[in-house]
Amino acid sequence: MTAPLFPLFADLRNRAVRVVGGGAVAERKVEALLRAGALPRVGAPVLSARLQAWHDQGRIEWQAGEFGEDWLDGVWLVIAATDDATVNRSVATAAEARRLLVNVVDDAELSSFQVPAVVDRGALQIAISSGGGAPMLARHLRKRLEIQLDDAWGELAALFARQRERIRARFPDPGQRRRFFEQLLAGPLPRLFRQRQQAQAEDLFETSLRQTATAPAQGSVTLVGAGPGDPGLITLNALRAMNEADVILHDRLVSDDVLQLSRRDAVRIEVGKSAQGHSVRQEQIHTLMLEHARAGKRVVRLKGGDPFVFGRGGEELEFLRAHGIPYEVVPGVTAALACAAYAGIPLTHRDHAQSLRLVTAHCKDSQDTLDWAALAQERQTLAVYMGVAGLDNFRARLLQAGRAPQTPFALIENGSRANQRVVTGTLADLPDTARCHQVRSPALLILGEVAALAGTLHWFGAAPLHAAPPHSANLQAPTLPQAA
Numbered sequence: 095m096t097a098p099l100f101p102l103f104a105d106l107r108n109r110a111v112r113v114v115g116g117g118a119v120a121e122r123k124v125e126a127l128l129r130a131g132a133l134p135r136v137g138a139p140v141l142s143a144r145l146q147a148w149h150d151q152g153r154i155e156w157q158a159g160e161f162g163e164d165w166l167d168g169v170w171l172v173i174a175a176t177d178d179a180t181v182n183r184s185v186a187t188a189a190e191a192r193r194l195l196v197n198v199v200d201d202a203e204l205s206s207f208q209v210p211a212v213v214d215r216g217a218l219q220i221a222i223s224s225g226g227g228a229p230m231l232a233r234h235l236r237k238r239l240e241i242q243l244d245d246a247w248g249e250l251a252a253l254f255a256r257q258r259e260r261i262r263a264r265f266p267d268p269g270q271r272r273r274f275f276e277q278l279l280a281g282p283l284p285r286l287f288r289q290r291q292q293a294q295a296e297d298l299f300e301t302s303l304r305q306t307a308t309a310p311a312q313g314s315v316t317l318v319g320a321g322p323g324d325p326g327l328i329t330l331n332a333l334r335a336m337n338e339a340d341v342i343l344h345d346r347l348v349s350d351d352v353l354q355l356s357r358r359d360a361v362r363i364e365v366g367k368s369a370q371g372h373s374v375r376q377e378q379i380h381t382l383m384l385e386h387a388r389a390g391k392r393v394v395r396l397k398g399g400d401p402f403v404f405g406r407g408g409e410e411l412e413f414l415r416a417h418g419i420p421y422e423v424v425p426g427v428t429a430a431l432a433c434a435a436y437a438g439i440p441l442t443h444r445d446h447a448q449s450l451r452l453v454t455a456h457c458k459d460s461q462d463t464l465d466w467a468a469l470a471q472e473r474q475t476l477a478v479y480m481g482v483a484g485l486d487n488f489r490a491r492l493l494q495a496g497r498a499p500q501t502p503f504a505l506i507e508n509g510s511r512a513n514q515r516v517v518t519g520t521l522a523d524l525p526d527t528a529r530c531h532q533v534r535s536p537a538l539l540i541l542g543e544v545a546a547l548a549g550t551l552h553w554f555g556a557a558p559l560h561a562a563p564p565h566s567a568n569l570q571a572p573t574l575p576q577a578a
């Protein structure tokens with residue numbers, strides 16, 4: 095076992111660093127050096143296009159030619175980044191002789207310093223090293239940290255750095271100081287930075303600096319779109335919110351795969367509205383959000399798809415605002431986008447559709463308020479939510495308003511999930527086809543010329559099922575061929 099490396103962050107501003115090599119690897123090293131304010135001196139017979147550009151802009155020096163020991167004159171550090179092992183070795187030996195720290199790219203043996211994998215949040219940097227022995231492991235860990243740490247961390251670091259002297263003066267005792275930081279970090283400050291409320295964040299900091307007593311924790315609600323089901327479709331912000339949540343209030347539409355990603359000790363409460371009925375009333379959901387937020391909890395209100403598309407997200411925010419509960423919104427991939435993508439249906443297409451409408455048609459009342467003349471127009475795509483029950487009426491009204499009976503449709507059931515089914519046909523036999531294949535909620539209807547493209551562009555799960563033959567329309571629904 096070799097001894098572990100000594101970790102260190104070097105101030106390289108205005109300090110010369112020799113980089114030997116002029117290719118892609120050297121380019122990456124030079125870029126990092128420039129970010130740190132160093133003065134890269136590149137030595138190589140030829141430069142890559144980007145290195146050449148930096149040289150033309152006067153940002154780097156260039157010695158053309160082959161490596162010579164005089165290349166190490168006057169530099170603080172050396173990086174050997176050529177693809178020639180002999181050259182790299184000569185650089186390492188020469189640097190060693192001059193007691194210069196040297197990094198030979200991808201060669202821990204020849205290197206006297208390593209460049210770590212870095213998670214970069216402004217002034218805050220997390221460097222990961224495996225001692226050069228397992229760079230893949232370090233990179234893997236880096237990816238995990240990248241996902242967990244949002245931009246707010248950089249802002250926090252900058253604020254604390256700016257206020258360092260004042261904080262020290264206010265809390266000379268290190269224990270007191272630590273408690274001050276811990277309280278700030280557990281409170282709303284990180285959230286204010288995430289919400290780009292710079293001024294409020296500064297205000298909060300000022301108040302906290304003046305306060306002596308500890309304020310009670312303040313809860314909040316994050317409205318999060320969980321997407322259509324495939325856990326790969328949730329956003330990094332959604333993942334972070336779910337990881338920090340104390341309480342998760344989720345709809346039934348949210349898939350188990352997505353719920354699995356939330357913090358293990360978070361309390362999960364299903365306030366499931368199934369597509370058929372509303373099992374927990376909206377007022378009860380409001381009350382639950384309020385109670386938990388007032389108790390100082392971080393509440394995540396997790397909704398299928400996007401919270402602002404037929405998700406009553408607006409009502410929930412109005413309620414929270416009325417009660418003074420701070421909130422955030424994380425958008426999600428709405429069913430229309432996900433179902434279209436997973437069925438191979440481009441929602442707009444230069445040849446077929448120049449606009450897209452998202453509509454809901456779950457009951458007669460909602461259908462009565464729709465502008466059917468507008469919906470019946472050609473060269474547009476309709477994405478219809480909650481439509482399975484009202485298909486007969488939907489077809490009749492559209493035909494009446496003049497949409498062609500042969501307009502293609504696709505019904506996507508359980509879009510993006512393992513049990514996805516796609517049923518295609520034309521408007522004329524839409525309800526019969528849906529019945530024939532026993533399409534169930536959640537299902538989304540896409541109507542318009544583009545729907546026909548599912549036949550050729552599908553890529554996920556089973557191929558689209560076809561329309562029922564016209565004469566079978568009134569027959570009893572046969573048992574389903576199970577999607578493979």
Ligand code: SAH
Pocket residue numbers: 322323347369397398399400401402403404405427428429430433478479480481506507508509510511535536537538539
């Ligand atoms: N806020 C959600 C929509 C809620 S309304 C969103 O943005 O997606 C519920 C309707 O969404 C369902 O009746 C169905 O039409 C559609 N839907 C949601 N998830 C779906 C899925 N995985 N596959 C097909 N349709 C879905």
